Amino acid sequence: MSRRVPERGAAELLETFGVVPQIGTRQRTPEPKTRERINRAAAPRRGYARPGYGWSPAAAPLPVYQASTREIGGLFPLLAASPLPAVGARIGYDVLSGGAFYCHPVEWVLRGYATNPNIALFGEPGRGKSSTVVAMILRLLNFGVRTLISGDVKGEYTPVVKALGATPIVLGGGSSARVNALDLGPLTARWDSWSAARQRTELEGVLGRWGQLLAALAESQGYSPTVTDEAAIAAVLRRLVGATAGATRLSPITIPDVHRELADPDEELWRELRFADRRECLDQLRSITDALGNLISGTLSGLFDAPTNIKLDWNAPVQSMDLSRVRSRGDRVVAVSLTCLGAWSSLATDLRSDGQIRCVVRDESWRQLRLGPRAVAAIDAELRLSRLEQIIQILVLHKLSDLLSVGAMGSQAVAIAKDLIALCSTRVLFGQSTHVADELAAALGLTRPELQRLVGAVNERRGRALWKTENHPAHLVQTVLSSFERRLFDTNAQLRPRSGHGRQHHGR
Numbered sequence: 001m002s003r004r005v006p007e008r009g010a011a012e013l014l015e016t017f018g019v020v021p022q023i024g025t026r027q028r029t030p031e032p033k034t035r036e037r038i039n040r041a042a043a044p045r046r047g048y049a050r051p052g053y054g055w056s057p058a059a060a061p062l063p064v065y066q067a068s069t070r071e072i073g074g075l076f077p078l079l080a081a082s083p084l085p086a087v088g089a090r091i092g093y094d095v096l097s098g099g100a101f102y103c104h105p106v107e108w109v110l111r112g113y114a115t116n117p118n119i120a121l122f123g124e125p126g127r128g129k130s131s132t133v134v135a136m137i138l139r140l141l142n143f144g145v146r147t148l149i150s151g152d153v154k155g156e157y158t159p160v161v162k163a164l165g166a167t168p169i170v171l172g173g174g175s176s177a178r179v180n181a182l183d184l185g186p187l188t189a190r191w192d193s194w195s196a197a198r199q200r201t202e203l204e205g206v207l208g209r210w211g212q213l214l215a216a217l218a219e220s221q222g223y224s225p226t227v228t229d230e231a232a233i234a235a236v237l238r239r240l241v242g243a244t245a246g247a248t249r250l251s252p253i254t255i256p257d258v259h260r261e262l263a264d265p266d267e268e269l270w271r272e273l274r275f276a277d278r279r280e281c282l283d284q285l286r287s288i289t290d291a292l293g294n295l296i297s298g299t300l301s302g303l304f305d306a307p308t309n310i311k312l313d314w315n316a317p318v319q320s321m322d323l324s325r326v327r328s329r330g331d332r333v334v335a336v337s338l339t340c341l342g343a344w345s346s347l348a349t350d351l352r353s354d355g356q357i358r359c360v361v362r363d364e365s366w367r368q369l370r371l372g373p374r375a376v377a378a379i380d381a382e383l384r385l386s387r388l389e390q391i392i393q394i395l396v397l398h399k400l401s402d403l404l405s406v407g408a409m410g411s412q413a414v415a416i417a418k419d420l421i422a423l424c425s426t427r428v429l430f431g432q433s434t435h436v437a438d439e440l441a442a443a444l445g446l447t448r449p450e451l452q453r454l455v456g457a458v459n460e461r462r463g464r465a466l467w468k469t470e471n472h473p474a475h476l477v478q479t480v481l482s483s484f485e486r487r488l489f490d491t492n493a494q495l496r497p498r499s500g501h502g503r504q505h506h507g508r
């Protein structure tokens, strides 16, 4: 059995070998207090009450997520995240899963999630439609997507445009800016570079759009053009632009030119239109001529009745056409202005040659749709081009009946309206009253839970909407505005006390 030898220290050991130990006499350096121990003592239950101690995954103050029991159907880690790709503008969060929600309409098309990049937003006034559009366009700027606001009726985009260093184009109310609704625009510049066949196709397309625009404008005057009127408009447009003579150059035209030709037809025109004589031609075309005449002397005067004298800055991140000064001239003038601007800007954006993706925002386009089925048809024609031409069209509407009320005028109009909805793959549905929601659910094929959210959860906060892309399950998304965006785009600014010390409503 071995006896345990008591342990000896280093000094004792050295003494055994005759070495005078220095160690014992040396001052022992105390162990540093902060020495890292391998098995650290666990932190107290509530952590150390000192900065830098304890473990926290997020910077204080901690973000607090609030939700009703209706929204929290389970615990976050167990919920499936959004199946949408995390690409593009980060709009906010998916209310049901808590995950971030991203939107890039062109990527959605490329990845087969949508068939076109267009977006229609529906919702009652003040729900946050325009704010969501602003959040989207500002955040898409990082992905090289620039935007044209085709008609800013309330002038609310002006601070956004100015903050980005661009200048909005102001129309009406003493401004000298004119936009020719029948502007050839980029067509003239690119004409010579096209083959004869391409020239013919492009010109046909443009003439078709102009015909639809003029018919929509005539309808805004309470006159529904007949097929004879449409044939006459088409013939006049061809003659004026120089398409009939096989011209190598196109002549610029304006709406007053079209009116003049209809009011004073020459023999060639009335013969081409197969009227017996000039008298018959004048009598048959009197209504359409007067409708255009009234527009020129009233609604369009000083806005869309002369050659374009403004130049769009295609390099500006966001460019807008401010119509706020036109507002005092009444709803119809606003609607007609939006129609003319829509036609002009869609041609301008379609034929630009920079090859970049653009957003064209048609805020308040419900006003335009109220003009009648031909206005719907005009937008329909403009949207059809967007997929080919890398344009994201964003339409802001109130309710579906903006589109379907025109259905009272015929089943063909309902078909056009439904077509128009189909041309917007993504529908963003903000708060609605029950009967409007029912209408939307039927037209967009919403499931029962989606409909319930549309009349319930969507209404709980501003900026909350159901994002439905074609037949995919809808996402309940809360748009989150940064304080900068909120300041820039405060459409309730006029309601607030000027001192800034008053009550603040922040959309809750």
Ligand SMILES: Nc1ncnc2c1ncn2[C@@H]1O[C@H](COP(=O)(O)OP(=O)(O)OP(=O)(O)O)[C@@H](O)[C@H]1O
Pocket (backbone or CB within 6 Å): 123, 124, 125, 126, 127, 128, 129, 130, 131, 132, 462, 463, 464, 478, 479, 480, 481, 486, 489, 490, 491, 492, 493, 506, 507, 508
């Ligand atoms: N996501 C959001 N978070 C906080 N506030 C919001 C949000 N969205 C909108 N708001 C606030 O709500 C107000 C109205 O929003 P907005 O103008 O976008 O509504 P709208 O649906 O476009 O209304 P309208 O149909 O009258 O044009 C704005 O003052 C805005 O700051």
Ligand SMILES: [Mg+2]
Pocket (backbone or CB within 6 Å): 129, 130, 131, 363
């Ligand atoms: Mg708005």
